[in-house]
Amino acid sequence: xxxxxxxxxxxxxxxxxxxxxxxxxxxxxxxxxxxxxxxxxxxxxxxxxxxxxxxxxxxxxxxxxxxxxxxxxxxxxxxxxxxxxxxxxxxxxxxxxxxxxxxxxxxxxxxxxxxxxxxxxxxxxxxxxxxxxxxxxxxxxxxxxxxxxxxxxxxxxxxxxxxxxxxxxxxxxxxxxxxxxxxxxxxxxxxxxxxxxxxxxxxxxxxxxxxxxxxxxxxxxxxxxxxxxxxxxxxxxxxxxxxxxxxxxxxxxxxxxxxxxxxxxxxxxxxxxxxxxxxxxxxxxxxxxxxxxxxxxxxxxxxxxxxxxxxxxxxxxxxxxxxxxxxxxxxxxxxxxxxxxxxxxxxxxxxxxxxxxxxxxxxxxxxxxxxxxxxxxxxxxxxxxxxxxxxxxxxxxxxxxxxxxxxxxxxxxxxxxxxxxxxxxxxxxxxxxxxxxxxxxxxxxxxxxxxxxxxxxxxxxxxxxxxx
Numbered sequence: 076x077x078x079x080x081x082x083x084x085x086x087x088x089x090x091x092x093x094x095x096x097x098x099x100x101x102x103x104x105x106x107x108x109x110x111x112x113x114x115x116x117x118x119x120x121x122x123x124x125x126x127x128x129x130x131x132x133x134x135x136x137x138x139x140x141x142x143x144x145x146x147x148x149x150x151x152x153x154x155x156x157x158x159x160x161x162x163x164x165x166x167x168x169x170x171x172x173x174x175x176x177x178x179x180x181x182x183x184x185x186x187x188x189x190x191x192x193x194x195x196x197x198x199x200x201x202x203x204x205x206x207x208x209x210x211x212x213x214x215x216x217x218x219x220x221x222x223x224x225x226x227x228x229x230x231x232x233x234x235x236x237x238x239x240x241x242x243x244x245x246x247x248x249x250x251x252x253x254x255x256x257x258x259x260x261x262x263x264x265x266x267x268x269x270x271x272x273x274x275x276x277x278x279x280x281x282x283x284x285x286x287x288x289x290x291x292x293x294x295x296x297x298x299x300x301x302x303x304x305x306x307x308x309x310x311x312x313x314x315x316x317x318x319x320x321x322x323x324x325x326x327x328x329x330x331x332x333x334x335x336x337x338x339x340x341x342x343x344x345x346x347x348x349x350x351x352x353x354x355x356x357x358x359x360x361x362x363x364x365x366x367x368x369x370x371x372x373x374x375x376x377x378x379x380x381x382x383x384x385x386x387x388x389x390x391x392x393x394x395x396x397x398x399x400x401x402x403x404x405x406x407x408x409x410x411x412x413x414x415x416x417x418x419x420x421x422x423x424x425x426x427x428x429x430x431x432x433x434x435x436x437x438x439x440x441x442x443x444x445x446x447x448x449x450x451x452x453x454x455x456x457x458x459x460x461x462x463x464x465x466x467x468x469x470x471x472x473x474x475x476x477x478x479x480x481x482x483x484x485x486x487x488x489x490x491x492x493x494x495x496x497x498x499x500x501x502x503x504x505x506x507x508x509x510x511x512x513x514x515x516x517x518x519x520x521x522x523x524x525x526x527x528x529x530x531x532x533x534x535x536x537x538x539x540x541x542x543x
Contacts, residue, residue: 088114090344094376100409171200175207182210187218205235209243221251232267242272249281258285276306280315287319295319296328310336310345314352321356329356337365343373347382354386362386377406381413388420396420411441418449427456444470444481451485455492463489480511487518496522507535 092107099107178193194211197204212227224247231244249264262285268278283298299316306312317332333356337349350365366383373379384399400417407413414437422430431453438446447470454463467489470482487502500522506515520535 087343091376094378099407171197175204178207178210178214182214185217187214190214191218205231205237205240208235209240212244212247216247216251221254225251238272239275242268242275242278245271246275246278246281249278249285253281253285253288258289261285274305276302276309280309280312283312283315283319287315287322290322292319292322296323296325308339310340310342314345314348317352321352326356330358330361333361343369347379350379350382350386354382354389357389359386359389363390375406377403377410377413380406381410381416384420385416388423393420393424411437411443411446415443415445415449418446422449422453422456427453431457444478447478448481448485451489455489460489460493476509477511480506480509483509484512484515487515491518496525 088110092110095103095107174193175197178190178197181187181190181193191211191214194207194214197207198211201207208227208231212224212231215221215224215227228244228247228251232241232248235241235244245264245268249261249268252258252261252264262282265278265282265285268275269282272278279298279302283295283302286292286295286298296316296319299312299319302309302312303316313332313336317329317336320326320329320332329352333349333352336345340346340349346365346369350362350369353359353362353365363383363386366379366386369376369379370383380399380403384396384403387393387399388396397417397420400413400420403413404410404417414433418430418433418437421433431450434446434449434453437443438450447466451463451466454460454466463485467482467485470478471486473479473482483502483506487499487506490496490499490502500519503515503519503522506512507519516535520532523529523535524532
């Protein structure tokens with residue numbers, strides 16, 4: 076439907092504005108706000124035209140009503156089970172049917188407050204129309220009124236006989252539980268939804284996503300596999316399945332699923348996620364290729380330039396990487412992560428002094444832990460041990476736990492450089508136990524191994540080993 080494509084384009088423009096707001100300077104923010112005002116004018120015009128159309132439609136319906144015959148309109152609710160097509164018709168008086176369709180229109184236009192008002196009126200006069208109550212519940216959910224949404228969905232699960240509506244309500248209850256940080260309860264609701272209507276793919280996806288968030292990656296991958304048997308071209312399911320396999324260290328399966336997603340992905344948000352996923356899997360050549368393919372349409376997106384630059388550097392193309400990272404910084408000069416990436420490349424290319432100055436500026440301005448770590452590394456490369464130790468002492472004394480974790484890792488590094496292996500091990504162990512820096516496990520394992528403690532070394536290293 077052309078209208079759907081039109082709104083998809085508008086939503087994509089809004090998405091780009093959201094991405095830019097976090098890093099935009101004042102001048103660019105002003106331009107973005109003007110764009111928002113233009114989109115507001117478009118939205119107001121669409122609503123105005125639609126309301127005019129709706130008034131004309133109601134008028135024509137009333138003309139038919141005045142000509143005699145049954146003054147009712149039939150609304151169809153259709154669902155498909157495994158063997159038969161079940162069509163349920165709901166008959167409403169014309170004025171009430173017009174109110175129902177008005178609510179549907181508001182809902183399609185994402186005007187949820189107005190949709191709730193319309194469906195409330197329908198429910199007041201026809202409380203047994205389950206599909207109207209379902210719209211009402213989703214209107215509450217989409218407008219953030221979770222308590223009201225919960226009541227309506229719960230009522231539907233207890234009173235409605237239509238399998239699809241009950242399943243959709245259970246699925247929504249699961250989403251509400253997840254939003255309220257009650258993931259285990261959410262899983263129970265999703266199970267109810269699938270028991271009621273096994274082909275409800277939304278419930279299967281939400282179940283897989285919740286399992287992933289609970290770090291139950293194997294179960295998440297299995298749920299995604301079940302979904303992909305029915306929806307083999309579902310990009311979101313492919314990406315979630317790939318991420319689940321990646322977390323389980325099944326790299327080949329993760330890459331195969333990413334390849335399938337890449338072959339069918341058309342939306343920019345999906346293609347960016349695919350590029351990031353390749354990057355996280357260490358497939359930097361594939362990541363760089365994906366980022367390059369985004370550039371014709373996203374030349375003003377700093378995150379794309381940054382992703383391309385980092386991937387090129389990891390792939391051994393430092394000169395091209397620095398050029399791309401400069402583009403990212405030009406577009407987002409106040410983004411500390413991009414500046415740190417640029418400085419890390421400089422540091423690894425031997426420009427310690429220049430990298431150190433950038434790290435220091437970022438560390439002082441943003442209190443960025445990665446920048447403090449960069450300063451320490453730059454000082455160590457210049458053999459300025461005492462200055463590096465002073466910075467590490469500050470990190471170890473920090474109130475924030477992840478900063479102290481970084482301090483332990485760097486303290487272990489400096490002690491190891493000084494040949495103090497026994498003193499270094501507790502720091503690497505503390506950093507590894509906190510879970511913040513995986514490299515701590517590598518160093519701790521190495522020290523255990525050289526001491527002949529092979530079982531302890533394996534425990535440190537097993538997270539780096541591919542799954543069997």
